Amino acid sequence: MIDYSKVLNSRISAVPPSGIRKFFDLLEDMPDAISLGIGEPDFPTPWHIRDAGIYSLEKGFTKYSPNAGFSELRRQIARYLQRRFDLRYDPRNEILVTVGGSEGLDLALRCILEPGDEVIIPTPSFVCYGPLVSMSMGVPVYVETKAEDAFRLTAEQLKNAITPRTKALVLPYPCNPTGGIMEKADLEAIAQVLEGTEIMVISDEIYAELTYGGLHHVSIANIPGMRERTFVVNGFSKAFSMTGWRMGYLCAPKELIGSMIKLHQYGIMSAPTTSQYAAIEAMKNGDEDIEDMKKEYDGRRQFLLQGFRDIGLECFEPKGAFYMFPCIKSSGLDSDNFCEKFLLAEQVAVIPGSAFGPGGEGFVRCCYAASMQELATALERMEHFIKHR
Amino acid sequence: MDNLLQLLEGDCTLSKKQLAAMVGTSVERVEEAIRDYEKKGVIQGYKAVIDWDATDREAVTALIEVKVEPQRDNGFDRVAERIYQYEEVESCYLMSGDFDMTVIISGRTLQEVARFVSQKLSTIDAVKSTATHFILKKYKESHLIFKKREKQEEGFVFV
Structure with a gap:
């Protein structure tokens, strides 16, 4: 029997497995869930x-x-x-x-x-x-x-x-x-x-x-x-x-x-x-495709930012990429707990800020490369979650 | 505010709140602008795009090329009016090229469309001739592709 722990390179073994995998596993059993989890454009390639x-x-x-x-x-x-x-x-x-x-x-x-x-x-x-x-x-x-x-x-x-x-x-x-x-x-x-x-x-x-x-x-x-x-x-x-x-x-x-x-x-x-x-x-x-998609992201960005602020979530105005990083400290939950409870209760996947290293705790990442309908529904559910938890 | 119309043309179900955030103004200003567009006839209406083939309802659409004798004083407008007043006419355009007008009509059956052409359209005095083309399959309309997009396998990937 090979002892793989002795075979495998120790530096690679020391890298911890991704802490957010569990959210994706949960998601698999929720066909109607909205995922703002993956940082990926929602447009097909032009x-x-x-x-x-x-x-x-x-x-x-x-x-x-x-x-x-x-x-x-x-x-x-x-x-x-x-x-x-x-x-x-x-x-x-x-x-x-x-x-x-x-x-x-x-x-x-x-x-x-x-x-x-x-x-x-x-x-x-x-x-x-x-x-x-x-x-x-x-x-x-x-x-x-x-x-x-x-x-x-x-x-x-x-x-x-x-x-x-x-x-x-x-x-x-x-x-x-x-x-x-x-x-x-x-x-x-x-x-x-x-x-x-x-x-x-x-x-x-x-x-x-x-x-x-x-x-x-x-x-x-x-x-x-x-x-x-x-x-x-x-x-x-x-x-x-x-x-x-x-x-x-x-x-x-x-x-x-x-x-x-x-x-x-x-x-x-x-x-x-x-x-x-x-x-x-x-x-x-x-070049034109870039501008078209950017315009689309910008509209979603402004909608989600306004929406988070309207429901009382403190949110830094992102000036780049396609993520919103609202602060969820007012919920009294840590970011990992927040994301898990939010997913289970409201079926919306967002990523705990703690996954992104020191300084991320207290925040969650929401990718707004999603359709307007999905964003609007996600916002309603976020509001419901925060007010009725 | 300059892209408000494009946004509505893309999806008229966007809420006033969404539109306001997207164009960077207040809900009130958006409502005012929309009212204004409606009043001026810039916005003509709001409709759903439906793929009737995906339902049980029978539906036939035909594109008819129409050659018309233009009339003194009124040109084509008077004839066009006599054509587009019919409820069956979905769209009506004046064209450049070999024929004068395109008329798109929809009906329940082939016979229904044929009846419209022979009994109503062709009998208008100024109409010289018609050529009817039935649409066999709609692939795309108003930028919407009538086909469910197949989904790629999704699995765990963290980006």
């Missing part, structure tokens, strides 16, 4: 993008792509980044096509971390950063952002978290689950702290296209002196509603890309060919 994928199959384009991705796709990504965010990357050696943004995060961390290196991670934030750091033998250092700071990372907080072992900073903005963003001045303050150090920045910009109220995403790579230390991680999932295609990309100086390509080529080989053809179409002709 037809012209799907069609480009289908057409590539019809033409028999089913072979491997180059390791770094098709050169046409990398060229289009470079143009898109310049057009939308004024970012300049050389498609020949500064862009790598990855299997979703997630692979990009993993590659960036793995290509720089030595055992014991510390990575600063602002929280509440997406759940993957800490485990990815740990599995690369690094040490996650969590910094709690606050609602009163609009969930931004402040220069002061960053300064206090830096030690001689600090290797990198993760910048998860626009932020899942808080909806917080970092504006140019906020990034400049962060840049001042980083200047003169060798601390790298992993900027997860997967929600870059989803900012509201006339605010546009600014990448830290555009702040003077930051480009040389920044990995820009982005992808097609959120902007083009392409989650299942698993299409992402990573931009960084060529020395860094060169190292990451090694990891990518041996572990992954190349991103899926069909998805890359669809992605080329998205980059070339998808």
Whole structure:
């Protein structure tokens, strides 16, 4: 009999299983439940993008792509980044096509971390950063952002978290689950702290296209002196509603890309060919789709924000992504309990803030990438739950 | 406020509260704007889009191309009026191209539609000829696809 506990890698075994799985298990037996749990666009991928994928199959384009991705796709990504965010990357050696943004995060961390290196991670934030750091033998250092700071990372907080072992900073903005963003001045303050150090920045910009109220995403790579230390991680999932295609990309100086390509080529080989053809179409002709979907999200955002406030829930106005992060402390329940009771009593799934690391307790995440009808019903049920519990 | 009409065109069941939040104004201002649109005839009505094929009710829809002799002074408008007054006429358009008007009519049976064309439409003086095309299957109407979207398997994924 093999003792698997001795066989399995201890760092991976030490990563706890996801605490929110139980909600999904409960959901399976509730066919009429409304789920605001999964952070995924509710639109199908725009037809012209799907069609480009289908057409590539019809033409028999089913072979491997180059390791770094098709050169046409990398060229289009470079143009898109310049057009939308004024970012300049050389498609020949500064862009790598990855299997979703997630692979990009993993590659960036793995290509720089030595055992014991510390990575600063602002929280509440997406759940993957800490485990990815740990599995690369690094040490996650969590910094709690606050609602009163609009969930931004402040220069002061960053300064206090830096030690001689600090290797990198993760910048998860626009932020899942808080909806917080970092504006140019906020990034400049962060840049001042980083200047003169060798601390790298992993900027997860997967929600870059989803900012509201006339605010546009600014990448830290555009702040003077930051480009040389920044990995820009982005992808097609959120902007083009392409989650299942698993299409992402990573931009960084060529020395860094060169190292990451090694990891990518041996572990992954190349991103899926069909998805890359669809992605080329998205980059070339998808700007309007982004705007249309964003307009739709913005309407839902304002409706849900107003609705939460009307029923007396304190709620930070999210300026990015597609999440609402209301404070549920007034219910007297912790976030995990709140979510479980809310799901059982009212059949609406939301995610406890505690799942997103330190600072998340007392909040719940509601994804508003759902239909207006679902949001309206969810709101009514939330009101009922809060008033009659 | 500029996208209020688009929002209503997309889904007229949105509540005033939803509309107000979505266009960033008060419920009162939305109500006022809608009243105004209704009064001016910008908003002509509110209807459900129904796929009758999904029910037990028999229904036939036909698209009729009509060639018309335009009349002095009134052009096509007078003839159009004589056509669209019929209850059976669902839509009526003046067209560019080989024929002059498109008339969409719906009835319970093929015979009912045929009777309308031969007895009512064709007998109007200015109508020179008609060509009736029966609709065999509706795939999409008013941006709505008449087919239940198949659902992809859903399982645990945390994002």
